Every structure is written in structure tokens, then in C-alpha cells.
Amino acid sequence: MSDNQDKEETLASFQMITGIEDVGEAFSHLEASNWDLVEALSRVMPHDDEPLANPIHTPEPPAPDPVAVASASSNPNSNGFRPFNFDELPGPSQGARMFPTSQLLAQLTSSINLDPSRQNNNQNLLTFNIHFNQQLYQIRMQPNATIEQLKRKIFDVTNVPQCRQALRGWPPSKASDAQIPETQLCTLDLAPESELILVDLTDDGFMDTEQDEVTQRLDKVFKIHIVEEGGPEARRLTLNFPGRTTIQELKTNVYYITSIPVRHQEWSGWPSGCDNDTNLAQSGIEQTHDFVIRNIADRTSNNSNLLANTEVVTLDSESSADEFEDATDFNNSEYIFSDSPPVQPLNRHLIPNNTNDETSGSTQFVDNYIQRFGEPHPDFYVGSLESALRLACHKPAKERKLLAIYLHHGESILTNVFCDHLMKDEAIIQTFRENFVLYGWDMTYESNKDMFLSSLTACINSNASLTARNIKLDKLPAIMLVGKSRLMGRQTCEVLSVIHGNIGLVDLQSRLIETTVMYEEQLQGEIREENERAARDQVKAEQDMAYEETLQADMAKEAAKRQKEAAQAAERKRIESERAEEDARRESIRLVASQALPMEPAEHEANISKIRVRKPTGDFLERRFFTRDTLQDLLNFVTASGFLIDEYKIISSWPRRDLTAINAGQTLETLKLYPQETVILEERF
The missing domain is CATH 3.10.20.90 (Phosphatidylinositol 3-kinase Catalytic Subunit; Chain A, domain 1)
Structure with a gap:
């Protein structure tokens, strides 16, 4: 039987014996008694007769804690898994009940195992839910x-x-x-x-x-x-x-x-x-x-009804409020993985204790401020103080704004009035929106206060940090107005004004406007300087632009000239390359034709033909051939002499015919080119 089933049986037995129908109330009594049924019964039963054989001396049960009651349905293990077969439990009891006497208690518990040692052993066991192949196996082991x-x-x-x-x-x-x-x-x-x-x-x-x-x-x-x-x-x-x-x-x-x-x-x-x-x-x-x-x-x-029906919890006047809120914050960090988190009281702080960095603290500040004070609300900047300062002050004078740092404190009696009344006024919100970058921080916890003061020192100066530190609690919340002007010797950001929380709506509005007007007056001289400098820069820029245009035009002309020369050189190189290739081709054809020529016969040999070739210049080429030699041999002779057949044609005088257009395999004898003949070499067009 699992630990959850043991608790369900104990809870059912407790309700049966005590007559408490409200499961949440019964659950809270059992939780307070560490699920020891006898101790829980002793806490709620009136002692009007003799005690049990083994009495358990317990103090008078305290009034139910709203947080404990609200968290009664949560799993003690905050690992993010809901206990199996364990539903959420309803709220607290709505009225008092009549409980049975201890004699009836002894009678009703006679059949129930109330062995404390057995229960303690079961509670000390570690339960492991083993997830494997889409199935769950529950194993309980000794620690x-x-x-x-x-x-x-x-x-x-x-x-x-x-x-x-x-x-x-x-x-x-x-x-x-x-x-x-x-x-x-x-x-x-x-x-x-x-x-x-x-x-x-x-x-x-x-x-x-x-x-x-x-x-x-x-x-x-x-x-x-x-x-x-x-x-x-x-x-x-x-x-x-x-x-x-x-x-x-x-x-x-x-x-x-x-x-x-x-x-x-x-x-x-x-x-x-x-x-x-x-x-x-x-x-x-x-x-x-x-x-x-x-x-x-x-x-x-x-759970609002649950809180309404519980008794008011009062704090000892000697207790530390910070200690109480630290405990609340600890609970907040615990329920991030819990299935049934407790209902938390309204916290007075807007940033949890020991926040990690300014950005996360600023995000939590804005979220908690809106949740606590509602709409309407000013537009707070979310991020680090350095980023807010850069957005407001580190700009040209005409774009510059004041940085308004709202310093919150949850312990101040002025906080609720200041936030619910002054900070919700539409005129105040509009003034912040038009003239300021508004940044908020919670000074309730010392850790967050120290971190923010260090940031003030680093981003502005030590005087700003000292000013914020010296603001008394009865003056908080407060608004520090920070600006930057190069006039009056100020080269960096300075605190121009501090508005304390003990101020009325009209005074707050007038203080904001007065500081804004004063700051704008200081900026006018700087704006004029910037405008004059901008005019000088404009003239210089136009001169530089004209010079640059002239320089670019000259460079363009020079580049065009170089480009033209490069193109001409490339063209010459191409022509020379083509000419060289053509010469190499012609020479190759000439050599092949020269090697194909047959031996020239002597003058005294028989069956020869003397062929004269008149060139386009008027002079002649002359060679002897055997009558059995072919027309191709004559063509090879002309080609070997430097006149390629694809450029020239050979014309016979009588009858006039183009010898390059007929079958080159015919003999000179067949073509009647013997014993001598004169042919004309014409250039093809």
C-alpha cells in the first residue's frame, strides 16, 4: 500500500471519528500532527473524561493558518508531480462541530492500527516512481x-x-x-x-x-x-x-x-x-x-472565500517584518514546481529579496506594481538603470529628457496613498510620458537597496547614491529627477531635484513642471550651440561633398580612360593572337600540301606537262608535272606556295572553268592540261 493510500485511510478514519466533514480542515489537523492519528484526535477532542491509556500531551491547537489551510491540498514534495489518486481538497470548515468524547474515541479506534512506530517507519521510507516503457513502477526503500x-x-x-x-x-x-x-x-x-x-x-x-x-x-x-x-x-x-x-x-x-x-x-x-x-x-x-x-x-x-473565513493572523510587535516577508518569499520560490501552491498574502515588496540583477528586478517591479496598484499606472522603463540613463540623458540636447527614478518602500505609510492617488492621476502620467524616462526600484530589502545604490554610484556619481541613501523612511516613496547639461560646469548627469512622498497632487505636478522648465532653459544654450555646430558641420559637409563629387568625377574620368586603354590593349592582343593562330594554321596547311607534292620531273622526260600559275600580282608560278599527276597535286603546289585553296580559286583559260570546283582526283591528261597550260589564281570574295 502506497504512502498516499495510507494518508487517505488515515484521513477517512479521522473524519469518521471526529465528524469533521470539511476535508481541508481535517487535512490541516493531520498535517499539524505529522499524520499521527492519535495525536490529531487528541488535538481536537474535548478532554472532559479520563485520558486514554497512552495519553499524548499536546499544546492547545492554534487557530488555523490561512496559508497552511490553503496549501493543504498541495503535495509535500515540490518536484512538480501531483500525487497519484489524490484530488484537490476544499476550503476550511464553515462552522463549529460537536466532537465525540475520548471514550468513544477508544471504541472507534479499536480496529485501527495506531502503532506510532509502524507509522513512523512508513513515513521514513523513500518512495520512487520509476517511469519505464510508458508504465509506472512504485518502489519504497529505506533511507x-x-x-x-x-x-x-x-x-x-x-x-x-x-x-x-x-x-x-x-x-x-x-x-x-x-x-x-x-x-x-x-x-x-x-x-x-x-x-x-x-x-x-x-x-x-x-x-x-x-x-x-x-x-x-x-x-x-x-x-x-x-x-x-x-x-x-x-x-x-x-x-x-x-x-x-x-x-x-x-x-x-x-x-x-x-x-x-x-x-x-x-x-x-x-x-x-x-x-x-x-x-x-x-x-x-x-x-x-x-x-x-x-x-x-x-x-x-x-480561494478568496477560504481567506475570508479564516482568523486574522497577527504578528508579534517584536517580530521582524523583514523576517516575515523573507519567509513569504521563500514560499514563493518553492511553489514554482508545486501542483497546489499556497495562497500568498499581499506582499509589501515589489522586488523579491536578493534579486539577481537589475533587469530581472525591474521586470518584477513593473509586474508587481501593476498587480498591486492596478490601472491606470505610469509607464515604467524595464531594464537596467544604465540603459534607462542612456535613453534619457545620453542623447543630443534637443532629444534629451529627464530621468525620474521612483524609489518605492513597502514599509512606508505613504506608499499606498502616493501610488493609489498621485501616481494614478492622468496629468501626472502624461507629464511622465512626455518629459521623463521613468524608472522604478523597490528599496524595501536592504540587499536590493545596496545593489541599487552601487548602481547609482557607477552610473551617475557618489552624490546621487548618498542622496538616495539619506532619504528617510517617512519621506519615502520619493522621486529623484536626474538630468545632464554641459552648462554650469556639469559634464555628467546630476540629481536636479528630489520629490518626497509627503506631498500633495498639486505640489507634485508643479514640482515636475518646474524642474522640467528649468531643465529645458538650461538646455536652450546647449541646443543653440548644437544648432550652430550643426550649421557649420552642414557647410563643411556640403564643401566636402562638392570636393568629393569633383574628386569622384576625376577619378571616374581616369578610370574610364584606363578602362578604354585596357580595352584597346585587350583588342590588340586578341587580334595578334588570332593573327598568330591564323598564321600557324596557314603554315600547317602549307606544310602538309608541300609534303604531299610528288617529285618534279626533269625537262627531258616524256609525258610531262608544264603548268604556269598567274598570281593576282601578275607574276607567275611555274612547275612541271607528269600527265598522270592529278589535279590535287596542282592544288597542293599552289597551296605550298602560300595560296590556300579556301582563299583562292584556280581558273583555266580555255575553256574557262573553276578547277577548284571539280573532282580533284582527275589527272592532268584527262583535264587537257598538257603539254603546257596557264591557269589564273583569283582571290575568293
């Missing part, structure tokens, strides 16, 4: 058990050998220790109930070392399926993130899509040991993982 013993239990229920078991979901800081078989479970900082994912290692190169696997998973893409509950119908989102993405970055991206602020996001599905700084690779989730997200602001409104 002093080792990793090896846990893996044996896993083998018993999953049949996965120990050598092939890789477990994901250990707290990131203890991931290395969880790989050592002798490590005891109590040393791993585990919650009473933990979610682990079992991976059956194969022969594909996996190693049973989670740190190595985390390194491999950093650059992998995780597909996150998110179901957004709470609306008319569940909304489903699918997002892809690299393994280096932190949970805080994931929540911020979800805020951009769903408009659910990070502080209102309630997640289900994270393994135990995760926090906002844990990245997806370290968290132990699968590369494709399902989550459920809810907006706790909706639940807070649903």
Missing part, C-alpha cells in the same frame, strides 16, 4: 539503502538487468554520486517521493554515467508538449528548445506565448531536484516530454 539495492528492486519489477539500468531524475548536484552503487539514498538530498526515468541501455554506445549523457544532451533539441489548463478548453502547445535552455528561460518563453507571468505558472511533470537554474539536459526529462501548466492566479481568486 540507508544503497543505489545497488534500489537497482535490484527495479530489476525485480522491470526485468532490466542492473548493468543496463540508467536512471535519470537525480538532483543535478548529486548526479555523479548516484552513479556509485555503494551510495546511500539518504545522501542524495531526495524528497520523500521522487520521480525517476529508467533507460534500458543498448549496445549503441550509451554509458551508465549520467554526467556524460548530460554533456551529450546539451546540444540536442527537446520537444516540449504543454497542456494549458484552466480555460474553457485545454490549450496544447508544442515548443522546441536546446538542452542548454534553463527552466527559467523556458518559463519566460511560455509567458510570452500564454501571457501567464512566471510567478503565476504552476507546472506538473518535472522530476525532483529541479530548480529555475537547471537546464533541460540536467533535468532528466526525455527529449520529448509532456507537461501541464496552470495559472495560480485563478486558484487564488477561487
Whole structure:
């Protein structure tokens, strides 16, 4: 039987004995008694008869704490998983009840196992929910058990050998220790109930070392399926993130899509040991993982009746208010992975204690300011003080604005009046919008105050930091007006005025306008200087432009000239190259024709023909051929002499005919070119 089932039985028995029908009230009594049924019954039963055999002396039960009552339905384990078969519980009781006496208590509990040792042993056990192959296996172990013993239990229920078991979901800081078989479970900082994912290692190169696997998973893409509950119908989102993405970055991206602020996001599905700084690779989730997200602001409104029916909790006058708010802030950091976060009282601070940096603090300031004081509200700049100062002051004089730094303090009695009355006035909001860059910061916590004062020193000067530090609590909230002017010896930003919170609406408006007018008057001289300098720069720029145009024109002419010369040189080179190629071709044809000529016969030999070739210049070429030689031999002779047949044609005088157009294989005898003949060499056109 699981621990949740034990609690359900104890809860049912408690309600049956006491007659308390309200589950939330019964749950709170059991939680206060650490689920010891006898102790819980003793807390609520009237002691009008003899005590039980083993009385338990407990103090008078305190009035129910609204936060405890509202969180009665939450899982003690804040790892992000809802307990199985455990529904949300309703609010507190609406009225008093008559409880049975201790005699009836003894009678009704006679059949119930009230052995405290057994209950303590069950509560000390660690519960592991092993996720494997789409199934859930629940294993309970003693805290002093080792990793090896846990893996044996896993083998018993999953049949996965120990050598092939890789477990994901250990707290990131203890991931290395969880790989050592002798490590005891109590040393791993585990919650009473933990979610682990079992991976059956194969022969594909996996190693049973989670740190190595985390390194491999950093650059992998995780597909996150998110179901957004709470609306008319569940909304489903699918997002892809690299393994280096932190949970805080994931929540911020979800805020951009769903408009659910990070502080209102309630997640289900994270393994135990995760926090906002844990990245997806370290968290132990699968590369494709399902989550459920809810907006706790909706639940807070649903629990308004619960807060109205609880008693007012008063603080000891000697208690530290900062201590109380620190505890509240701690609860806020805890419910980021809880399925049923407690209803938080309205915090007086707008930035949590020990915020990480100015940008995140500024974002939280604006969100909390709007949530607390509502609409309308001034337009606060979100970012660092340095960025706000750069936007307001580090610009040309005509574009420059004043930087208004609103210093908030939750402990001041002036805060509510100042924010609800003065800062909501439309004229004030419009004045800030037109003439100022408004930046806000919460000085309630000393850590945030010190960080901001250091930033004032770094961005402005030590006098600004000293001015902010010396503002007394009864003067807060306050507005510091910061400006920059090179006149009157000021080369950097200076605090021009401080407006304290003990001021009326009319006075605030007049102070803002007076400072604005004074600042604009100081800027007029600087604006004139800038205009004169701009005019001089314009003349110089026009002269430079004219010179540049002339220079560009000369350079263009020179470039065109060089380009023309380069083109002419390239053309000459091309012509020379073509001429050389042509000469080489002609010479090659001439050599081939010369080599093909037959031996010239002597004059005294028989059957010869003397051929004379008249060139276009009027002189003659002459050679003897055998009458058996062909017309091709005559053509080769002409070609070897430098007159290519594709450029010239040979014409016989009588009858007139183009010898280059007939069959070159015929003999001179057949063509009647013997014993002598004169032919004409004509150029082709």
C-alpha cells in the first residue's frame, strides 16, 4: 500500500471519528500532527473524561493558518508531480462541530492500527516512481539503502538487468554520486517521493554515467508538449528548445506565448531536484516530454472565500517584518514546481529579496506594481538603470529628457496613498510620458537597496547614491529627477531635484513642471550651440561633398580612360593572337600540301606537262608535272606556295572553268592540261 493510500485511510478514519466533514480542515489537523492519528484526535477532542491509556500531551491547537489551510491540498514534495489518486481538497470548515468524547474515541479506534512506530517507519521510507516503457513502477526503500539495492528492486519489477539500468531524475548536484552503487539514498538530498526515468541501455554506445549523457544532451533539441489548463478548453502547445535552455528561460518563453507571468505558472511533470537554474539536459526529462501548466492566479481568486473565513493572523510587535516577508518569499520560490501552491498574502515588496540583477528586478517591479496598484499606472522603463540613463540623458540636447527614478518602500505609510492617488492621476502620467524616462526600484530589502545604490554610484556619481541613501523612511516613496547639461560646469548627469512622498497632487505636478522648465532653459544654450555646430558641420559637409563629387568625377574620368586603354590593349592582343593562330594554321596547311607534292620531273622526260600559275600580282608560278599527276597535286603546289585553296580559286583559260570546283582526283591528261597550260589564281570574295 502506497504512502498516499495510507494518508487517505488515515484521513477517512479521522473524519469518521471526529465528524469533521470539511476535508481541508481535517487535512490541516493531520498535517499539524505529522499524520499521527492519535495525536490529531487528541488535538481536537474535548478532554472532559479520563485520558486514554497512552495519553499524548499536546499544546492547545492554534487557530488555523490561512496559508497552511490553503496549501493543504498541495503535495509535500515540490518536484512538480501531483500525487497519484489524490484530488484537490476544499476550503476550511464553515462552522463549529460537536466532537465525540475520548471514550468513544477508544471504541472507534479499536480496529485501527495506531502503532506510532509502524507509522513512523512508513513515513521514513523513500518512495520512487520509476517511469519505464510508458508504465509506472512504485518502489519504497529505506533511507540507508544503497543505489545497488534500489537497482535490484527495479530489476525485480522491470526485468532490466542492473548493468543496463540508467536512471535519470537525480538532483543535478548529486548526479555523479548516484552513479556509485555503494551510495546511500539518504545522501542524495531526495524528497520523500521522487520521480525517476529508467533507460534500458543498448549496445549503441550509451554509458551508465549520467554526467556524460548530460554533456551529450546539451546540444540536442527537446520537444516540449504543454497542456494549458484552466480555460474553457485545454490549450496544447508544442515548443522546441536546446538542452542548454534553463527552466527559467523556458518559463519566460511560455509567458510570452500564454501571457501567464512566471510567478503565476504552476507546472506538473518535472522530476525532483529541479530548480529555475537547471537546464533541460540536467533535468532528466526525455527529449520529448509532456507537461501541464496552470495559472495560480485563478486558484487564488477561487480561494478568496477560504481567506475570508479564516482568523486574522497577527504578528508579534517584536517580530521582524523583514523576517516575515523573507519567509513569504521563500514560499514563493518553492511553489514554482508545486501542483497546489499556497495562497500568498499581499506582499509589501515589489522586488523579491536578493534579486539577481537589475533587469530581472525591474521586470518584477513593473509586474508587481501593476498587480498591486492596478490601472491606470505610469509607464515604467524595464531594464537596467544604465540603459534607462542612456535613453534619457545620453542623447543630443534637443532629444534629451529627464530621468525620474521612483524609489518605492513597502514599509512606508505613504506608499499606498502616493501610488493609489498621485501616481494614478492622468496629468501626472502624461507629464511622465512626455518629459521623463521613468524608472522604478523597490528599496524595501536592504540587499536590493545596496545593489541599487552601487548602481547609482557607477552610473551617475557618489552624490546621487548618498542622496538616495539619506532619504528617510517617512519621506519615502520619493522621486529623484536626474538630468545632464554641459552648462554650469556639469559634464555628467546630476540629481536636479528630489520629490518626497509627503506631498500633495498639486505640489507634485508643479514640482515636475518646474524642474522640467528649468531643465529645458538650461538646455536652450546647449541646443543653440548644437544648432550652430550643426550649421557649420552642414557647410563643411556640403564643401566636402562638392570636393568629393569633383574628386569622384576625376577619378571616374581616369578610370574610364584606363578602362578604354585596357580595352584597346585587350583588342590588340586578341587580334595578334588570332593573327598568330591564323598564321600557324596557314603554315600547317602549307606544310602538309608541300609534303604531299610528288617529285618534279626533269625537262627531258616524256609525258610531262608544264603548268604556269598567274598570281593576282601578275607574276607567275611555274612547275612541271607528269600527265598522270592529278589535279590535287596542282592544288597542293599552289597551296605550298602560300595560296590556300579556301582563299583562292584556280581558273583555266580555255575553256574557262573553276578547277577548284571539280573532282580533284582527275589527272592532268584527262583535264587537257598538257603539254603546257596557264591557269589564273583569283582571290575568293
